[in-house]
Each structure stands twice: as structure tokens, then as C-alpha cells.
Amino acid sequence: MRASGSKAVTDLVQRLRTAGLRPTRQRVALGRLLFSSGDRHVTAESLHLEAAKAGAQLSLATVYNTLHQFTASGLLRQVVVDGAKTYFDTxxxxxxxxxxxxxxxxxxxxxxxVVIDGLPKAPAGMEIERVEVVVRLKPRV
Ligand SMILES: [Zn+2]
Structure with a gap:
């Protein structure tokens, strides 16, 4: 393994520990795919495919669980575009x-x-955590 590769793994292990996650083999394998090439958006399915191509034998359920653990630990953000599709954002x-x-x-x-000009008041006992806007695109006809 190249020196830069092992430094990347060391950094990733540290990042997982800082987030309160034990650096298991699966988490390190998926973390390398997720965090080594800039910001990206993945689905459990796309990351599962990528892991398989990289030679990692992980079930889709493991990929899915790991993505949710990373999200709960603040390493990823979940982006729900519609009911059927969840993306994970680095x-x-x-x-x-x-x-x-x-x-x-x-x-x-x-x-x-994006400038938000006015929001409804949050329901009693709640506060707005953040506002995420999804701007839908279609090919120009
Ligand atoms: Zn994003």
C-alpha cells in the first residue's frame, strides 16, 4: 500500500473514533469509498455496487446500516428527495x-x-433545525 493510502486510513480511523464509532473493517472500507474523493452523494445501492467493484464483500444491509450509523454520528447527512429514494451526503x-x-x-x-424570505412559525414546543431546498431539474425541451 502506498504511504498516502495508509495515511488516509489512519486519518479515517481517527475520524471514525472522533465520531464515536469503532473502526470496524466494514466501516473503514465504506469510509474510504465515501470520504476519499471530495464531496459526494450516494445511495445504499450505489455504494454497495462500488464496494463490490472495490473487492469488499459486504451485504446491502451492512452498507445500509453503516450509512445510517455514519449519519447518526454526524459524518453524513441524509437527503430525502422523494419517498422512495434516500441519498447520503458527505x-x-x-x-x-x-x-x-x-x-x-x-x-x-x-x-x-438560496434566500428564504419568511418561514411559518414552528409548532408549539418545536424549533426549526434547518431548511433544505431541493430544486428539481428536467432537460430543457
Ligand atoms: Zn449535497
Whole structure:
């Protein structure tokens, strides 16, 4: 393994520990795929396929559970585009999304590029945590 590769693994193990997760083999394998190439959006299915191509023998259920553990620990953010499809986002900062419906792809929009001019009051006993906007795209005809 290249020196930069083992440093990346060391950093990832540290990142998992900081997030309160034990660096199991599965978490490290999936974490390398998720966090080593910039911000990205994945589904459990797409990451499962990627892991298989990288030679990791992981069930879809393991991938799904790991994505949810990463989300609960603050390493990922869940983006629900419609009822059927959940994306996991490695960019946990404040931002919004374009969603290209024809190719089912999410594209980041910087948080300050969308201005929200007024929101309803949160129901009693609740407060607004954040507002995420999904701007749906279709091919121009
Ligand atoms: Zn995003």
C-alpha cells in the first residue's frame, strides 16, 4: 500500500473514533469509498455496487446500516428527495440541492445561493433545525 493510502486510513480511523464509532473493517472500507474523493452523494445501492467493484464483500444491509450509523454520528447527512429514494451526503455543511430527475443525480447548491424570505412559525414546543431546498431539474425541451 502506498504511504498516502495508509495515511488516509489512519486519518479515517481517527475520524471514525472522533465520531464515536469503532473502526470496524466494514466501516473503514465504506469510509474510504465515501470520504476519499471530495464531496459526494450516494445511495445504499450505489455504494454497495462500488464496494463490490472495490473487492469488499459486504451485504446491502451492512452498507445500509453503516450509512445510517455514519449519519447518526454526524459524518453524513441524509437527503430525502422523494419517498422512495434516500441519498447520503458527505457534505454536512449548510447547502441545498439541485435534483436532476432524468438521471437521479443530486448537485450541491451553496447555502447562501438560496434566500428564504419568511418561514411559518414552528409548532408549539418545536424549533426549526434547518431548511433544505431541493430544486428539481428536467432537460430543457
Ligand atoms: Zn449535497
Amino acid at each position: 457534505n454536512t455543511g449548510d447547502h441545498h440541492h439541485f435534483y436532476a430527475e432524468d438521471c437521479a443525480t443530486l448537485i450541491d447548491i451553496p447555502g447562501d445561493a
